[in-house]
Amino acid sequence: MKTNILMAILLMINSLTMAQERSAKVVLQLSSLTNSDSISIVAERYGQLSTRSDRTEAVYTAALKGKSAQFKIPVFDHPMRFQIRLDSKEPAAVKYGPGLFNLQTSFYFLENGDDILIRETNGHIECSGHGYEKIQLIDELNKLASRYGSPGSYNDHGKIKAYLDSRDTLFLEQVALVKKSRDLISPEMRSLLQAEVTGNYLSRFNILFNALKRSEWMKDSISTYRQQNRVSLDTARLNDEPVMGYSASYPFGLLAEYQLDSVVLANKAFDLAKCYHYFKSNYDGYLRERVIMELIYNNKRQETDIAGLCKDALTYFENRDFRDGLEALLKVRKDRDVIYQFSLTDKKGNKIPLSAYKGKILFLDFWFTGCGSCLHMPPVIKNVMAKLAGEPVVYLSISIDRSKAIWLKNARSGAYTTAGEVDLYTEGLGIEHPITKYFDITGAPTIILFDKQGRFVDLPEPAAARRDNGKRIIEIIKGQLAR
Structure with missing residues (x-):
């Protein structure tokens, strides 16, 4: 009995040790670099998980020695996506030159035991070492994709048909390429690449969704196209593959397919609860x-x-x-009073604790210079303020600009702000400020409403607010005032 327990403990320790030792080596030799001090690799466990954390995404930075950098990156028991990121000091002419641009905009994968050398010489990329085959394969898949573009026109039946036919051709070519390379990559990598290719194919209608909502002839055209059944998809097999949960594109492809069938072509409004229960x-x-x-x-x-x-x-x-x-x-x-834990900087450089606004409804308006949609929000906010004049509501205009000078200039211009708002700043931290990180604000415009006790009330959709000129926001705030 004691022997069995001891063996079990040793096996457990061995398993943990093996898990801890999972790693991959990457060496980058980039001859075109001129001003870089370092290079980074961004590793993503789930490809592109919307709710990112230190557990799901990590950045590894290595100092350059000559024009070479070495990495040893912890990996999991499945292929892990990564992207190369150059030093910000590198001039645009180098960053966006041939070879390096493709290297930075491509997503590759690492597996346990990989020892890969990626060498760039005068814009030409070469790979070698254990595991390099999947890097080459991904580059070839990307080259295939680069041959096919967008429809060009959303009012031309012929161009729409040509676009959809081209996506069929691309899918079939990419599937054939993965199949041809099956003996050069691991079974897990093969399944994951098939998932990426299939997810991108399922998402092919995304670019047409807005036009589809307005055009009956396009809906008929799409329905006819799908009935031709040129491409046969084996999604049932893919769904059973253990690595599907780690795909960057397959989950979004499934959601896009649902959106097309159950919403756009069915002429129905999107119902989140119904979609949720379908996938459940x-x-x-x-x-x-x-x-x-x-x-x-x-x-x-x-x-x-x-x-x-x-x-x-x-x-x-x-x-x-x-x-x-x-x-x-x-x-x-559900957190109460949490908004009062944060402070922001005003135009004079004073720290303003949001606890100063206790007992009032808070309207937070996040924006940044250059945000086109943000320019459309001031008229909406002005209407909300006019309809609720005299009520205990505080309107905070919060810039997530990195530059204080740019914030001050544009706050004064009134292009992004509304008279009567309190102008505040995330101190140059952008979306890395504690308030934006806590409330997961990754872009703008973003509006958040809090009640008089500092509890989260709503996250209104800016586009909807523009369409109804803030009517729903006014109703929400009036409901809170009546409590």
């Missing part, structure tokens, strides 16, 4: 959890009861990272 009922495992987590996160501005969906999903979610993403959304919606 028809999928399982980590893939189901990944799709549902992305679905909820990317629709967090919907009027639907997001907190209710999060709570329901947490009853069956097993993946820790996906659970963390949902719990973060819930936390924002």
Whole structure:
């Protein structure tokens, strides 16, 4: 008995040690660099997980020795996506030159035991070493994709048909290339690349969605095209593959396919709860959890009861990272007084604690210089302020600009702000400021409403606010005032 227990403990220790030792080596030799001190690699466990954290994304930086940098990167028991990022000191002419531009904009994968050399000479990229075959394969897949563009016109039946036919051709060519290279890459890598290719194919209608909503002839054309069944998809097999939850594009492809079939072509409004229950009922495992987590996160501005969906999903979610993403959304919606823990800087450089506004409804308006959509928000906010004049509502205009001088200049111009708002600044930290990180603000415009007790109330959708000139926002605030 004691021997069996001892053996079990030793096996456990051995497993943990092996897990800890999983790593991949990458050496970059880039001859075109001129001013760089270092190079970074961004490693992403799930490709592009919307709810990012230190557990799901990491940045590794290595100092340059000559024009070479070496990395030893911890990896998992599945292929992990990575991207190369050059030093900001490097001039644009170098960054966007041939070879280096493609190297920075491509997403590659690492696996345990890889020892890869990526060499750039005069814009030409060469790879060698253990595991280099998948780097070459991804470059070849990208070259195929670069041959095919967008429709060019959304009013020309012929161009729409040519675009869709080209996406069929691209999919078939990429699938054939992955199949041809099957003996050069691991089974997990093969499945993941098939998922990436399929996810991109399923998302081919995304570029047409806005036009589809307005055009009946295009809907008929798309329906006819799909009935031709030129491409046969084996999504049932892919869904059973363990690595599907780690794909960057496959979960989004499944969501795009649902959007096309159940919303656009069905002439129905998108119903988040209905979409949620569809994926809950028809999928399982980590893939189901990944799709549902992305679905909820990317629709967090919907009027639907997001907190209710999060709570329901947490009853069956097993993946820790996906659970963390949902719990973060819930936390924002249930924490009391948390908004009062933050401070921001005013035009005079004074730290303004948001606790100074206790007892009043808070309207937070996040923006940055150069944000086209942000320019459309001041008229909406002006209307909200006019309709609620005299009410205990404080309007905070919060810039996430990196440059204080640029913020001050544009705050004074009135292009992004409204008279009567309190102008505040995230101190040059942008979206890395504690307030933007806590409330997961990754872009602008973003509006958040809090009640008189500092509790989260709503995250209104800016486009919807522009369409109704802030009517729903006014109704939400009036509802809070009546309590």
